[in-house]
Amino acid sequence: MFKSLIKTSRFKLLSSIVLALLSSCSNSAEQKNQDRKPLVLNGTSSTFGLQAYLRWFNQLAVNEDIYAEIESMGSGKSISTLLKGTNDFAGTDDPPSSEEVKKAPKGLLAFPVTAGAIAIAYNAPGCDLRLRRSQLAGIFLGKIDNFSQVGCNDLPITVLHRAGKSGSTESFTSALSSMDQDWKNGPGNGRLVNWPIGLAVKGSDGMATALNSTPGSIGYIESAYVREPLQVAALENRQGKFLRPTQEAASAAVSTIRLNERLVGKNPDPNLGYPIVTLNWMLVPARGLGNNTVALRRSLEFILSSQGQDDAERLGYVPLPDQVRELGLRQLSRLKR
Incomplete structure (x- = not known):
């Protein structure tokens, strides 16, 4: 009887400790979420990729407190708006030309994010x-x-x-x-x-x-x-x-599209599969990002993750080949405050 009481007391003590630790972790996580300030980005997207961007940033708002105000427009206008320095990113299914890259006041990085x-x-x-x-x-x-x-x-x-x-x-x-x-x-x-x-x-x-x-x-x-x-x-x-x-x-x-050192490329007449496909790129300034550096890096990490690609695929887009995703993830180190 005495041994049974000791075992019961020990079990209750261990249970109390575990519950206290779990409660502490939960409170800590809640406090962390409360302390994290929402991050807001301003961007544009071609109508081609708009549905994917809306899905991605809906997920980012829920899980990362990263929000985006996205204006829909054609690729040409999306690129020119970013070049004026008024937005944080631009979605386009036609990559910027070398001349457009030279006009970017803060440099320009192109991240392939989906295809279609x-x-x-x-x-x-x-x-x-x-x-x-x-x-x-x-x-x-x-x-x-x-x-x-x-x-x-x-x-x-x-x-x-x-x-x-x-x-x-x-x-x-x-x-x-x-x-x-x-x-x-x-x-x-x-x-x-x-x-x-x-x-x-x-x-x-x-x-x-x-x-x-x-x-x-x-x-x-x-x-x-x-x-x-x-x-x-x-x-x-x-x-x-x-x-x-x-x-x-x-x-x-x-899979037949080959990218250059700027991670842009096309194949207007592929020898495999359906004959008219394109990538979609998220263009961001290379430097001078300030407080938006973390938000852009977190956003691209999610978009280029398996989950991000799966979200786009459910909408009818084509997931990026793994090697293309890896190139994009490596390029994140080039984002400068």
Whole structure:
């Protein structure tokens, strides 16, 4: 009986100590969260990557007390806004040129953060569209103006393209220039080109809305924005295979992109997978970050983590290859106060 009481007393004592330690740890963690001041960043994002940035910074607000006010715009305007020195970061799916980097008052670092496919979406119920390379260019050159010319029912085609300087336009027109000589010698490629035909719409959301509301329309849009009843065309790649922008096909193409020392690069005509893909970059000043240094570093650490990449994939984006993530994480050491 006496030994039993001793054991019981010891157990109660140990339990009290454990509970006290757990309570102390909990109070310490709560106090730490209360003491941590919220960090606020101001940024811009191309419409291509906007959904991913909103998801990432929602998670960062909950877990890290890092908040971001993000304005949506085309890639060209997103880059130019950062170059004026008024924002902390810029999201773009067209990397800055060497000339733009030279204009950056505090230097410029480009971090690949996600990737995606540019889908050819259309509003033609009952049409299973499979486009050869010359046919895709022919539609946007105005040579093909009816769905009956590409194996579907009689329905006039209404071409839609992006207004303003757009990274999606640069990716799409670069692909067309690689696929078709007439396009290369005509409109060419860039964030803004002289379209031979079509109606201009603003942003990826605007493109999705216009496609849904315009029977017979066809346009290019980041695949994460495509929702039923819209359909996407199967495109002929360099190997002669017809592929739609599935995760598997887009990932295969993204794996062919090679980056330079600034961590930027493209492949407008990959030999694997779906033929029109691009990375998305988060651009940040290289120096003079002051109190925002910690917030930017923590944000990029999360975005480039497995969890951050998984969050973007759930929205329809393509995760970065592991070696690209590692290059981005190593570059964090170059961020200076």
